[in-house]
Amino acid sequence: MSLNRRSFLRNTTVTAIGSGILAAVPMEVLAAIRKKVSPNDHINIALIGCKGMGWSNLTSMLKLPEVQCIALCDVDSNVLNQRNEELGKINIKPTLYTDYRKLLENKDVDAVIIATPDHWHCLQMIDACAAGKDVYVEKPVSNSIREAQLMVEAAHKYNKVVQVNQWQRSQQHFINAIDFVKSGKLGKITLTKTWMFRAGSTPLPVLPNEPVPAGVDYDFWLGPAKKRPFNRNRFHYEFRWFWDYAGGLMTDWGVHLIDMILWGMNAEAPLAVMASGGKYVFPQDARETPDQQTVVYDYNNFQMIWEHNMGSGTGNYGLQHGIAFIGENGTLLLNRAGWEVRPDKVKNEAKMEAIAWQQQSDNGLDKHTANFIEVLKSRKLEQLNCPIEAGAKVAINCHMGNIALRTGEKVLWNAADNKFNSAKANELIKPDYQNGWKLPKVQA
Template sequence: MTTLAATAGAASAFPKAFSIGNRQQKVIGVGLIGVNGMGWANLNSILKVSGVQCTALCDVDANVLAKRADELKSRGITPKLYAKHEDLLADPNVDAVIIATPDHWHCLQLVDACAAGKDVYVEKPLGNSIAECNAMVAAATKYGRVVQVGQWQRSQQHFRDAMDFVHSGKLGKIRLVKAWAYQGWMKSIPVKPDGPAPDGVDYTRWLGPAKQRPFNPNRFHFEFRWFWDYAGGLMTDWGVHMLDFALIGMNATTPRSIMATGGKFAFPDDAAETPDTLTTVYEFDDFTVQWEHANGIDGGPYRRNHGVAFIGNYGTLVVDRAGWEVIPEGQRMEAVPLRKSQDNGLDMHTANFIEVVRSGRLEALNAPITAGAHIANFSQMGNIAYRTGEKIYWDAKKQRFTSNAANKLLAADYRNGYRIPAV
């Protein structure tokens, strides 16, 4: 099985900058599994690439599936429709798939897709547990498939430029890296009663390997990410984006220890399970990485609601999706005014995926599965520290924590006859 250590190397480097060409090759048929939200955004982005067509859609919610099919039909696109991902994967007109289902389904669908000979663009976070991520890396390797993880900031030039500046040494010794997501638009999730699933929804299929429980609207569609059965809250939802660059900037891989504290401080009585307020500290040999998140607040560090700050002896570089700047420490260095983003990261990312599908040059992927697995596992470590209430330590040789309580959370708890694939 692929280990956390084995996935670490890709976290610290980018391939060469990517540019879109006009290569004339066969039309690539793309199928979308999970047609709501980010899946729909991914599909519309990938359809901007020349020589790509949507040949299939799949969703357990027939209502959303019909809605998206009608929207595509109005644009002259008529994909086949499926309720089960296995049927879509058997379609010979599907060359590549986008997986944008809730996190707890990613592993099963990606492994199935690789075994079926499909290339994959999978939403982040890659998996919902360390064991799942390792299984997915093993599947992509075994079947030789192209897998791009949806961490699209890796395709934005200004993030690359910011990392180059960090690596230049101009900030001096960096002792602390902060990464954060303060999301003011995320409000309280009111408690709602259980009830029947909406007509047209295959709820048993939606649950898949998760624990059997009555349908509740709070756990469905977008809100699934606030419940441990299906996802990891903001720690994995946004952490994989921002912490990814913390590691890239520091050329870092696996921490010595992790500790976390927080809770439901903003909305203690609402329906969500994951913490709305969290601070996580990752200890390395001579620096620390600190993660913060807060629902319902936009006033994050450096007046940004998300970002990464590299705090050096001479100055601090701050980067987010809008751009990057350097704030000097007194007179120790010159300021760098805000360098704004100039490109569309999602469009560059999906185009990069299609280019590699055509070329087969896995080294040209901007967010290969090894990088996606490493940062998903890194973020999962933060959640494991929070859920155990312990300062936890990773044993790289044994690929386990030194804590029994932490080790119990290495793998997602699969139910209903499902198993984490043994690849």
């Protein structure tokens, strides 16, 4: 195999990753593979948030013959009607909602997919569990540390199946790589790295506020976030670059990649976090979140470094995005395209056997949604590939990285007291819900 070919396989672009693994399934494909099953075997799914990953998650689940979509909910009726029309092509006729609370009153709904902006996940997941529904929730699970903790508490209280869409945990090459890390063959690991170098990013142009588009319930879209005039930059996909609704690349990609470190190292929350970065690549564009950021986490017996850059595609080890477990015998490199082991050397003698690039070979999203449906049937919560506990843990770690950056301080975390050593950092642990919405309270 040529060097260029190997480099391509190891450095698959973000665009190719999205289209090859996470793209929604065309209706004609679903029509060809769906089979009729007994109504007694039906699992009735509802989707809250019908654009983007919500639609990909739903169409992935619809590959399973027992899954029926009986309800759709979105505050943008343009999106809602488009998805309803598409489902009609395969003779699926869901009930339509613009208020998720009305959807949760539907007794026929067994489980919901939550794929709204991050600032909505906590409210909707807890409300769904309280209504007796199982939940498949998008990552990051929350937009704050406290919300993530409440979501875990709610899942326990109501004893519901809650799977987080960190689908890498279901993909075989990630499982194999983490198994290798846990085998001990790398030797003692004291340093790990994660990174996303987002080549192809362009400035988000500053746009004026404008009237709310027809068919959009913008007040409901804002929900508990600060009241603001409508601006297209903060709507649909671009919401992830504004602190009111999300945490930028740190939470968008960080949860996927950092999750592998926490999994492989059996780590929980760090003892200390420090960060630097800002808007260096596109200093005048409309985004609030940093386009370049470096975070150092101290877990007492090892460190993790997170890096992201929106102006370059040349990341560490020649990989645009990736994860590195750096052991005394060698380094394991892992990303969505595959994994390998590069031995350390002493006097030109390898300290361990090299492992050539192990190429990705399956569809992580399909395996992840199938795992969710299987656990819905078995009720064996321990068999979930990414339960709410795992999703909350990595979200909390990512929020800590952003908190360190936003405060400009090295922050120390006291797990027993559930707080930082900094008053400024503690102010960012939980969000300030507005517009009449209240942060949920979960009582035993």
